[in-house]
Amino acid sequence: MKTSLNFKKMAQRVQTLVIAVGLACIASVSTNAAYAAPKKEVPAGPFKIDPAVQAKSMTDIPAIIALAKFDCVPSNAYLLGATEFDKAGTKVKGQLYEVACKTGPGFIITSVSPTEVGQAFTCSLAAKLKATQPDAIQCVLPENQPHYAWLNTVVQPYIPGCQVSDARVIGSTSAEPLIDRYEVGCGASAGGILDYPQLGTKSPIEYKSCLTVEGTPSACKFTTKEQLLATLKPLATQASATCQVNNVRFIGVSKENDSYFYEFGCANQPGFVVLTKTDNTYQRMVSCAAAAGLGGCTFTDAGAASKDAGSAFSTQLAKGGFPCTVEEYNVIGTQEQTKRDYIEFKCKEQPWGLIGFVPQAGSTSSLRLNDCFIDQTSRKSCTYVTEPTLRAQLDKLIKIAQPGKGCDVSQVRYIGESDGIEGALLAELACSNKRGYIAIVSADRNKITESVPCTIAKSHKDPIQCEIPGNGTYASAE
Incomplete structure (x- = not known):
C-alpha cells in the first residue's frame, strides 16, 4: 500500500485561535440615549416588584418576544418604564421591559407597538455599559441577579463544576457568526472564554481556554496563569511523568486534524509540546527539538x-x-x-x-x-549527504566493476531497491563517453554486484532498460 505523507511544514497547518471576525466595542450599543436613561427612572435602593405590573408584563411579553424572534421562555418580566428614542430623525416612544429567561441571558427590550420592537440588549451588556455610563439602565429582576447567573448552566459542559464567580462581556461581532464574547470566572479554578449567540441569532456556542487568548484583546482577567497551569498539568504528566511543570503556553490549532498544540516548560528537564484534541484529550508529545515547524519552544533552550x-x-x-x-x-x-x-x-x-x-x-x-x-529513488529529501556525493561513489564502483571502459558517471537514474538482493540498489548509470549500465549496488554500497551494459539489456529485452537520453549509444561493441 502506498504510504501517504504530508510534507507541509507544521507552521502552515497551525493557526492561532483568536476569533476570526473583529470584536466591536459594546459601548456602541449605548449611543442611543433611550437605553441609557429611560424617561421613567427605576427607584434607587432595593427593587420592589409591583405584583400588578409584573402580572401585566408577563401577559404582554410573549408577544413581544415572538415579534423580536428571540429564543426565550420567560420566567419573569417587568415593565421598567416609558422611553423615547430617535429613529431616522423622528422621536419614537416605547415601553422598556426587562425579561428573565428560563435558559439564556436576561435582557431589556423596547416595545414600540404591537408590530414593532426596538433594539434589545442583555443584562450583561447593561452591566458593561454601567462602567462607562453611571446612569445607564440596569436589570433589576431577581432572576437576573447577578447579571451572569444564567452562565452557571451554560458553562457546565465546558468547565464541569464551575460556579461562576464573575463574568464580563468582552465584545461582540458585527458580522457572521453574530456572537457576544464572555469571559467567565470560576472562583478558585480556571475559567474561560465563551462565544454565545447574540439575541435572536442561531450562532453556535464555542468555548476557549484562557490560554488561547493570551496576549490578545480578549485576554482573561478572572483566571490566573497558576490556575491554567493546574488545569493542564495532567496533559504534561501523560507526556512525561518526570516533568516538574513550571510553565505552559498555547501554540495554535491544526485545522487539518482539529487539534490543539501546547508547549510545557519543566523545571528539571527539557520541555515539550503536547498535541490534544479540542476537548483537551491527550494525543501525543512532540519534543522541542522536533517542534521547529511549530515555531519552536520558548521555555526550553534549543541547544539543550x-x-x-x-x-x-x-x-x-x-x-x-x-x-x-x-x-x-x-x-x-x-x-x-x-x-x-x-x-x-x-x-x-x-x-x-x-x-x-x-x-x-x-x-x-x-x-x-x-x-x-x-x-533518491522517491522523495529526494536528504541534505546531509548530497546527490553529487552519491554519484561520486557510484563512479568509483563502476570503474572497479567495468575496468578499462573509461566510464565517468555523468548522470544517474535511481530506480529502486533490487528485488533479488535485500537492501541492494538498482540504478541506471550514464557515462560521459555514452556507455551506460543497469547496475545493482550492494546493500553496504561498497561494490557493484552486477552491471549490464545498456546495449546488452536492450538486445536481451531485459525488464529494466536504460532510459536516460543517449545512454548506451557508444559506437563500439561492449
Missing part, C-alpha cells in the same frame, strides 16, 4: 533540546538495528495517521545517510529507515 533529542534518537535507532550516534537531525514532515515523523539523521556510522519514518512517543508503528541512495 537538540542534545537531549539527539541522545534519545541514538538510543531509538540502535534498538531498531541502525547504529547511529546522532550529530544532527532534520524533521522533514509528520505522518499523522501512523504518528511517525520523517527525519534525516547525520552520524559517522551511516556514511550514506539515514532517513525515514521514526515513531513518535506512544506510537505503535514501526521504524522504517533507508540510506540516501534509496531516498
